[in-house]
Amino acid sequence: MATLKVGLVSPEREIWSGEAKMVVAQTVEGQLGIMPGHAPVLGVLLDGSVVKVEPADGGEWISAMVGSGFFSIAGDEVSVLAEHAELGTDVDVAAARHDLEAARAGGEEDSTAERRARARLRAAGQEA
Amino acid sequence: MAAQLRQLRQQIRSVKSTAKITRAQEMIATSRIVKAQNAVAASKPYADQITQAITALVSHHVSIDHPLLKEQPEDKRSAVLIVTSDRGFCGGYNANVIREAESLIKALREQGKEPLPYLVGNKALTWYRFRDRDIEAEWTGFSDRPAFADAERIGQRLAADFLKTDAEGGVGEIHVVYTEFVSMLTQSVQVRRLLPLDIEETAREQVPPAYEFEPTAETVLDQLLPGYVESRIFHMLLQSAASEHASRRRAMKSATDNANELIGVYTRQMNQARQAAITQEISEIVGGADALADSGGE
Numbered sequence: 001m002a003t004l005k006v007g008l009v010s011p012e013r014e015i016w017s018g019e020a021k022m023v024v025a026q027t028v029e030g031q032l033g034i035m036p037g038h039a040p041v042l043g044v045l046l047d048g049s050v051v052k053v054e055p056a057d058g059g060e061w062i063s064a065m066v067g068s069g070f071f072s073i074a075g076d077e078v079s080v081l082a083e084h085a086e087l088g089t090d091v092d093v094a095a096a097r098h099d100l101e102a103a104r105a106g107g108e109e110d111s112t113a114e115r116r117a118r119a120r121l122r123a124a125g126q127e128a
Numbered sequence: 129m130a131a132q133l134r135q136l137r138q139q140i141r142s143v144k145s146t147a148k149i150t151r152a153q154e155m156i157a158t159s160r161i162v163k164a165q166n167a168v169a170a171s172k173p174y175a176d177q178i179t180q181a182i183t184a185l186v187s188h189h190v191s192i193d194h195p196l197l198k199e200q201p202e203d204k205r206s207a208v209l210i211v212t213s214d215r216g217f218c219g220g221y222n223a224n225v226i227r228e229a230e231s232l233i234k235a236l237r238e239q240g241k242e243p244l245p246y247l248v249g250n251k252a253l254t255w256y257r258f259r260d261r262d263i264e265a266e267w268t269g270f271s272d273r274p275a276f277a278d279a280e281r282i283g284q285r286l287a288a289d290f291l292k293t294d295a296e297g298g299v300g301e302i303h304v305v306y307t308e309f310v311s312m313l314t315q316s317v318q319v320r321r322l323l324p325l326d327i328e329e330t331a332r333e334q335v336p337p338a339y340e341f342e343p344t345a346e347t348v349l350d351q352l353l354p355g356y357v358e359s360r361i362f363h364m365l366l367q368s369a370a371s372e373h374a375s376r377r378r379a380m381k382s383a384t385d386n387a388n389e390l391i392g393v394y395t396r397q398m399n400q401a402r403q404a405a406i407t408q409e410i411s412e413i414v415g416g417a418d419a420l421a422d423s424g425g426e
Contacts, residue, residue: 009174011276014173042348072181079177
């Protein structure tokens with residue numbers, strides 16, 4: 001079965017790269033599941049969303065929080081570029097909770113900071 | 129005689145301690161070059177991808193009309209972003225950048241434009257303050273280890289100013305003076321125009337795939353272009369940081385070499401003075417003994 005070549009990069013470093021069966025990303029218009037053979041797409045990621053990758057080797061799903069970025073699909077290559085990106089396993093849950101509280105206390109509805117904090121918690125597999 | 133000896137000894141001590149400092153600086157700079165080069169390499173995938181995406185967008189939608197791509201001939205104010213270091217001790221690094229910037233500013237004035245300095249790094253800042261010139265914007269504190277957030281701050285400010293007109297205090301074009309890291313031995317000062325972006329016509333065998341855009345081509349471009357500008361600035365900051373460390377290493381190496389040479393010269397002088405003192409003492413003793421023998425013989 002064909003696989004996708006996935007690269008998840010931030011400006012400072014490559015966060016994750018490898019072969020995958022499926023990638024799920026969220027654009028401003030809704031979620032998008034990408035499997036091998038997908039048409040070429042260039043899309044804007046929702047700031048403060050979670051990108052999920054199912055590795056081809058049958059391992060567990062990889063989740064990462066992304067903020068402000070885009071993704072491109074060309075052939076069987078998927079690149080996710082985000083100015084802020086963090087793997088779920090790297091998230092400091094306590095710090096993310098603290099950020100979420102602070103963002104909520106700010107009073108603004110659905111602010112970017114709040115969405116990002118939520119995304120970090122979700123990527124870490126926590127309730128948000 | 130003894131006074132001269134003491135003086136030389138003191139001089140040797142002080143040169144030795146200077147050599148220790150420059151030697152340490154040299155080693156720190158050497159280790160930081162490697163780190164800076166790694167940072168350049170780590171930023172490459174992102175920069176490549178974003179360039180590719182922009183190329184794809186622009187080549188399939190030639191008609192795209194984005195403010196960041198538009199020439200603004202009616203705006204006479206132009207931004208000049210000057211990237212220098214926060215600290216000295218790095219040879220001609222900052223002087224070179226500032227000299228290039230000066231000639232760019234002069235060239236812009238001759239074209240009837242009004243150059244406005246946007247400064248990165250303490251050294252440019254003090255240079256401008258000392259000459260009592262106006263500074264449009266300044267960023268300091270990260271020249272040896274820039275993070276993307278720093279590039280983001282600079283990029284947002286520049287893009288915002290670019291989108292404004294002259295009357296609103298904006299600028300018509302943005303130039304950058306920075307130092308490209310060519311190799312450990314060569315770093316060259318570069319002058320680039322950052323905005324408006326130049327679209328180059330190239331004949332490439334590999335045509336980028338015909339993308340669909342999610343949600344629309346305009347939205348994607350809106351998001352991509354500022355990201356591209358920030359990624360370019362980040363690249364320039366990283367290159368400058370690597371160059372700064374390389375210049376510092378070279379300057380500190382020659383300072384250490386000079387100090388060691390000086391120590392050699394002083395040591396020779398000191399030995400000579402000591403020998404002279406001993407010789408003089410011996411001849412005085414011999415002369416005295418002779419005089420005594422002569423007077424005792426009578």
